[in-house]
Amino acid sequence: MPRGSAVAAGPPDSQPSTHETTEALVAVPGYGGGPPPPSIPRPPVSNARMGMLMLIGAETMFFAGLIGAYVVFRFGSPVWPSGHLYLPVGITWVNTAFLLFSCYTMWRAIRCIQADQQQPFVRWLAVTALLGSVFLGVQGFEWVRLVHDGLTISAGMYGATFYTLIGCHGLHVLAAVLWLGIVLVQARRGKFSPQHLIGVEICGMYWYYVGAVWVVLFPLVYLN
Amino acid sequence: MSEAGAAAAHDAHAEHHELGFIRTYIFSTDHKMIGRQFLFASILMLIVGGLLAMMIRWELAWPETAVPFTSWISEPFMYPADEDSAVGAVEGLSEYVDPYPGANFAKSLGSVGGAHMDPAFYNSVFTMHATIMIFFVVMPFMVGGFGNYLIPLMIGAGDMAFPVLNMLSFWTAVPATIMIVYSFFVEGGAAAGGWTMYATLSADPTLSGVDTGADLWVISLLILGVSSLMGAINYITTVVNMRAPGMTWFRMPLVIWSLFVTAILLLLALPVLTAALGMLLFDRTMGTSFFMPGGGGEPILWQHLFWFFGHPEVYILVLPAMGVTSDILSTFSRKPIFGYKAMAFSMMALAFLSWIVWGHHMFVSGMNPVLGTAFMLTTMVIAVPSAIKTFNWLGTLWGGNIRFTSPMLFALGFVSNFVIGGLSGIYMASTPVDIFIHDTYFIVAHFHYVVAGIIFGMFAALYYWFPKIFGRMMNETLGKVHFALTYIFFNCAFFPMHFLGVGGHMRRIYNPLQYEFLHDMQWWNVFITMSAFCLGLSQLIFFVNFIWSLIAGKKADKNPWEANTLEWTAPSPPGHGNFETTPTVYRGPYEYSSPLVQEDWLPQDRKLGPEAVTASQ
Ligand code: HEM
Ligand SMILES: [Cu+2]
Numbered sequence: 057m058p059r060g061s062a063v064a065a066g067p068p069d070s071q072p073s074t075h076e077t078t079e080a081l082v083a084v085p086g087y088g089g090g091p092p093p094p095s096i097p098r099p100p101v102s103n104a105r106m107g108m109l110m111l112i113g114a115e116t117m118f119f120a121g122l123i124g125a126y127v128v129f130r131f132g133s134p135v136w137p138s139g140h141l142y143l144p145v146g147i148t149w150v151n152t153a154f155l156l157f158s159c160y161t162m163w164r165a166i167r168c169i170q171a172d173q174q175q176p177f178v179r180w181l182a183v184t185a186l187l188g189s190v191f192l193g194v195q196g197f198e199w200v201r202l203v204h205d206g207l208t209i210s211a212g213m214y215g216a217t218f219y220t221l222i223g224c225h226g227l228h229v230l231a232a233v234l235w236l237g238i239v240l241v242q243a244r245r246g247k248f249s250p251q252h253l254i255g256v257e258i259c260g261m262y263w264y265y266v267g268a269v270w271v272v273l274f275p276l277v278y279l280n
Numbered sequence: 281m282s283e284a285g286a287a288a289a290h291d292a293h294a295e296h297h298e299l300g301f302i303r304t305y306i307f308s309t310d311h312k313m314i315g316r317q318f319l320f321a322s323i324l325m326l327i328v329g330g331l332l333a334m335m336i337r338w339e340l341a342w343p344e345t346a347v348p349f350t351s352w353i354s355e356p357f358m359y360p361a362d363e364d365s366a367v368g369a370v371e372g373l374s375e376y377v378d379p380y381p382g383a384n385f386a387k388s389l390g391s392v393g394g395a396h397m398d399p400a401f402y403n404s405v406f407t408m409h410a411t412i413m414i415f416f417v418v419m420p421f422m423v424g425g426f427g428n429y430l431i432p433l434m435i436g437a438g439d440m441a442f443p444v445l446n447m448l449s450f451w452t453a454v455p456a457t458i459m460i461v462y463s464f465f466v467e468g469g470a471a472a473g474g475w476t477m478y479a480t481l482s483a484d485p486t487l488s489g490v491d492t493g494a495d496l497w498v499i500s501l502l503i504l505g506v507s508s509l510m511g512a513i514n515y516i517t518t519v520v521n522m523r524a525p526g527m528t529w530f531r532m533p534l535v536i537w538s539l540f541v542t543a544i545l546l547l548l549a550l551p552v553l554t555a556a557l558g559m560l561l562f563d564r565t566m567g568t569s570f571f572m573p574g575g576g577g578e579p580i581l582w583q584h585l586f587w588f589f590g591h592p593e594v595y596i597l598v599l600p601a602m603g604v605t606s607d608i609l610s611t612f613s614r615k616p617i618f619g620y621k622a623m624a625f626s627m628m629a630l631a632f633l634s635w636i637v638w639g640h641h642m643f644v645s646g647m648n649p650v651l652g653t654a655f656m657l658t659t660m661v662i663a664v665p666s667a668i669k670t671f672n673w674l675g676t677l678w679g680g681n682i683r684f685t686s687p688m689l690f691a692l693g694f695v696s697n698f699v700i701g702g703l704s705g706i707y708m709a710s711t712p713v714d715i716f717i718h719d720t721y722f723i724v725a726h727f728h729y730v731v732a733g734i735i736f737g738m739f740a741a742l743y744y745w746f747p748k749i750f751g752r753m754m755n756e757t758l759g760k761v762h763f764a765l766t767y768i769f770f771n772c773a774f775f776p777m778h779f780l781g782v783g784g785h786m787r788r789i790y791n792p793l794q795y796e797f798l799h800d801m802q803w804w805n806v807f808i809t810m811s812a813f814c815l816g817l818s819q820l821i822f823f824v825n826f827i828w829s830l831i832a833g834k835k836a837d838k839n840p841w842e843a844n845t846l847e848w849t850a851p852s853p854p855g856h857g858n859f860e861t862t863p864t865v866y867r868g869p870y871e872y873s874s875p876l877v878q879e880d881w882l883p884q885d886r887k888l889g890p891e892a893v894t895a896s897q
Contacts, residue, residue: 099521103441106517114509114551121555121585125570128581210567213576220562 108258112265115228119269122224123276126217137214139278142207144198151194152274155229158187159267162260169243172250178243181256184263185240188233195226218277225266225273232266235259307451309443310856314450315429316749319742321457322421328461329412332405334816339397341802341809342386343791346394357404357469358395381806400489402790403472408464410475411497414597415504416457418734422600423508423546424453426741427515427539429749433847433854434536436524436863436885441517442510449510456503463496471497474788476590479571479582483563498561505554508546515543524846526865530621531884533845533869537624538603541631542596549592556585583645587638595634598698598730599627601737602669605691607869608740609673611843612688613680614880616870619672626665626672633662643714652711659709666702670695681873681880685841686759690740693767694733701729704778719788722781728774739766739822747840751853752833758825765818772811776804842881845869849885 101109130136139145165180199219209219239259242248248256299308308314338347346361397405428446432439440446463470471494473482485491519540523532532540559570560582569575571582610617617623639647639655647655673695682688704726708714717723739762746754783801785792792798792805839848846865850858863885871882882888 101521103517103521106520107442107445107513110513110516110547111509114512114547117548118551118555121552121588122559125555125559125581125585128578129576132578133576209562213569216562216568216570220559220568224558 102254104254104258105261108261112261115265115269119224119272122221123272126221126276129213129217133213139280142202142205142214143218143278144201145278147194147198148274148278151191152270154187154194155191155267155270158184158191159264161187162263166253166256166260169248169253169256170250174243174246177248178240181236181240181243185233185236188229188236188263192226192229192233195222195229221273221277225269228266228269232259232263236263307447309439309447311428311432311440311443311446312749312854312858314446315425315427317450318420318424318428318453319426319749321453322417322419322425325412325416325420325457329409329417330816330819332409332412334813335397335405336402336409337809337812338386339402339790340792341806342380342383342390343793344396345386346390347397348389348392348394350397351393351395353395357398357401359398361390361394361396380802382810399790400472401469403474403488403788404464404470404490404493406788407472407474407497408460408470411460411471411501414475414593414731415501416460418597418731418738419508420453421738422604422734422741423539423542423596424450424511426535426600426604426745427511427543429745430535430847431515431518431539432522433748433850433858434533434845435519435522435527436846436859436865437518437522438857438859438862440514441522442514445510446514449507449514452503452507452510456500456507459496459500459503463493463500466492466496469493476586477560477582478586479560479563479577479579480573483560483569483571483577483579483582485564495561495564498557498564502554502557502561505550505557508550512543512547512550515539516547519543524863524865527846527884528865530624531865531868533603534606534617534620534623534627535600535603538599538606538627541627542599545592545596545599545631545634549589549596552585553589553593556582556589580642580645583642584638587641588635590641591638592631592634594727594731595630597734598737599630601694601734601741602627602698604737604741604744605673605694606676607845608687608691608744609676609695610870610872611744611841612683612685612691613677614683614872615676615680616868616872617672618675618678619668620868620870622668623672626668629665630662633658633665637662640709640714643711644718649711656709656711660706662709663702663706666698670699670702684760685743686754686756686763687740687744687841689760689763689767690736690743693763693770694736694740697729697733697736697770700775701726701733704729717781719786720781721777721785721787724787725774725777725781728777732770732774736766736770739763742826744841745847746829747836748847748850748852748854750830750833751836752829753836753840754829754833755825758821762818762821762825765821766815769811769815769818773808773815776808780804780808839883842879844871844881844883846884849883 099106161180161184165177165184168177168180207215207218209215236259239256242255304310305313308317335347335350347358350358351360428440431437460470468490470490471477471482472488472490473494477494477497481487482494485494488494519532519536559568562568563570563572563577569577571577571579573579606617606623637655637659639651640659643652643655704722708717708723708726743754743759746752780801783798785798785801793802836852838850838852840852841848846859846863847854849863864887865884866887867882867884869884871884873880874882876882876888
């Protein structure tokens with residue numbers, strides 16, 4: 057009996073087990089025979105892109121944690137100096153433009169390699185890396201000035217949140233620049249082609265992401 | 281490697297030799313080797329965590345007496361037994377110790393290399409017990425070990441999507457593990473703020489008296505977060521992209537579903553902990569005060585961030601055990617799992633709900649009562665998918681042709697413990713009740729029924745897949761004895777904790793006898809400790825069985841349990857690259873007792889023509 061009752065309970069997706077004809081059985085997905093298995097086509101999102109998307113998801117949760125903390129302190133404090141009071145807002149506007157422009161140049165670079173234009177590809181990549189480095193340099197320079205002016209990480213919640221948030225973003229830019237450096241070297245050696253450009257593409261995804269995070273952080277930290 | 285495996289995969293075998301010792305056993309990129317590495321590392325840590333638990337239990341049953349076999353631990357953690365006065369003995373304590381059962385036994389055993397535990401060290405011991413058990417035993421065992429081993433095999437892939445990332449994931453977990461163990465040996469000892477590391481206790485070294493040890497704790501978990509991140513990316517990509525032809529989403533075994541959902545939780549929850557740990561580290565070392573009210577910080581913020589990670593974390597721990605249980609119950613009931621899709625969707629529901637319930641850990645932390653009520657309701661909703669799972673497990677057993685093998689017994693043990701732990705969870709979800717039992721032994725009982733109950737899922741998985749992993753069978757008789765003793769002593773150790781908790785016994789206390797109202801219940805503590813020791817000793821049977829079977833167990837066939845899933849179509853153990861040819865999948869994983877075939881199992885990759893169907897009629 058156990059065998060019979062087991063069948064009555066049915067496999068997943070099963071219909072009642074009272075099939076009369078062979079065809080009926082064959083048509084039931086769980087029972088085998090059945091239609092030939094759908095062969096899995098080339099996955100719509102390649103492994104590398106998928107991995108990068110997930111890294112970006114995780115990074116977003118990381119920044120969400122930090123931004124959440126910032127918001128708690130920013131809006132929970134009775135007094136919170138306006139960004140304009142301490143921070144070099146003007147120059148950071150310019151710096152923001154650099155970073156956003158670097159996203160554009162990155163996009164141009166990828167367009168070029170898709171069209172197999174090696175020379176402009178390498179050039180646009182180099183411009184992107186340069187812009188990224190300039191962004192970092194300006195940030196570093198401003199930090200030195202800020203610390204000199206007395207805004208240190210331990211000088212209260214303002215400094216602590218500022219350096220933690222902006223510093224974490226800076227580290228991400230640094231990682232992106234270093235990675236782009238490697239990609240640039242590979243690009244100059246002609247490693248990429250329209251058929252083989254995943255290495256540039258995922259580096260580009262990360263680069264856009266770092267730019268996008270800045271679009272959130274800049275108004276939040278500097279502009280209010 | 282078994283005869284069959286060696287013969288079948290001799291090509292792969294040759295490749296193995298080419299790789300050399302280091303690439304094969306140490307820096308291997310083969311998911312099966314990495315899985316085994318995680319497995320062995322976590323079993324070692326299970327011993328460490330278990331011994332720490334024994335120290336905690338000794339202290340609670342016979343407070344401030346000498347703990348046996350600990351004299352090798354140096355001062356200021358343990359004091360030599362003859363220096364009674366060295367430890368701040370509360371006046372007249374011995375007067376309470378003597379009348380309790382086993383006091384004489386304790387005294388005589390304590391004289392064997394015994395030493396007194398410093399109260400501050402007790403804090404380190406329970407902190408590290410929990411940290412090790414959660415992050416260095418259950419996670420690496422289930423997610424690192426079985427996640428790695430099973431995912432490619434059960435979806436019919438040759439390896440993970442990113443084998444090198446996989447190797448790096450293990451080799452970043454190693455320094456984290458070494459660091460957490462090493463933290464015992466630095467000045468001031470290991471972290472002592474509880475595994476939850478609540479600020480302000482954790483944010484200022486002077487408060488818990490532990491400096492370097494707690495820094496190492498933070499750094500170790502930061503590194504472990506990177507390791508988990510790499511693992512999660514790998515698992516998700518592999519499941520999404522690398523399934524064999526015909527392996528549609530709803531033909532995946534539930535254990536793969538559970539590991540997939542777990543990986544998503546890992547991916548999104550761990551970074552939040554990383555952010556919080558980063559701020560904590562800054563507070564400790566850079567002079568910020570994120571969590572220190574003195575400098576304008578917010579201790580409650582730590583709790584929010586920690587539990588926003590922490591509740592998904594408990595599902596990271598328990599979901600794989602649920603998946604394993606589903607597979608094993610179906611195999612040994614010789615019946616399809618009851619409600620396959622409901623099982624898969626309830627796991628997704630659990631994963632989703634786990635993001636919106638974290639406040640139930642903070643009912644007494646000073647939350648707005650409206651918020652508390654919201655968290656109470658969301659938490660109670662968790663009972664719905666949990667109940668779906670439980671009833672479907674029962675439905676699977678119902679009318680089945682049950683084979684009581686050791687993996688089956690452990691899976692049943694997991695279900696029964698989960699029911700108890702799940703029910704006590706509903707008590708605590710209710711704010712008015714939780715205000716009373718919060719931070720008592722009731723909660724300790726609750727989370728041991730769920731988290732420590734996972735150990736049953738771990739053993740079930742190990743007994744079940746041991747033949748596949750190591751090519752040999754484990755001894756069934758020893759396995760059954762191991763189960764019986766573990767099940768009995770587990771319940772004797774943890775069930776009475778409910779009574780202590782309702783009686784007001786706080787958790788995380790060094791000496792319950794300091795509180796007069798607890799004296800009457802001290803004999804429960806003694807009973808629990810005795811049971812816990814027996815539970816620990818019972819594991820020796822497992823270790824004997826495990827090591828003996830590794831060396832001299834009976835050679836395993838491809839499919840010793842007559843199961844359907846793809847890993848059983850590969851040799852035991854599978855060679856490099858897993859399958860001789862990529863399998864093609866024709867049906868779901870639980871076609872047991874199908875009328876289409878003579879046998880009562882029907883593997884996923886077996887092609888049936890219409891002839892077979894007619895023949896069976
Ligand atoms: C049936 C579903 C569950 C419900 C309703 C539930 C509810 C709760 C509640 C309300 C608390 C807070 C108690 C307090 O602090 O006073 C708690 C704590 C805890 N739960 Fe659960 N829980 C459930 C399932 C689980 C599972 C499956 C696990 C782990 C695998 C788990 C692990 C824990 C742990 C470790 C704690 C301890 C937190 C601490 O250190 O204070 N729970 N649970
Ligand atoms: Cu929770």
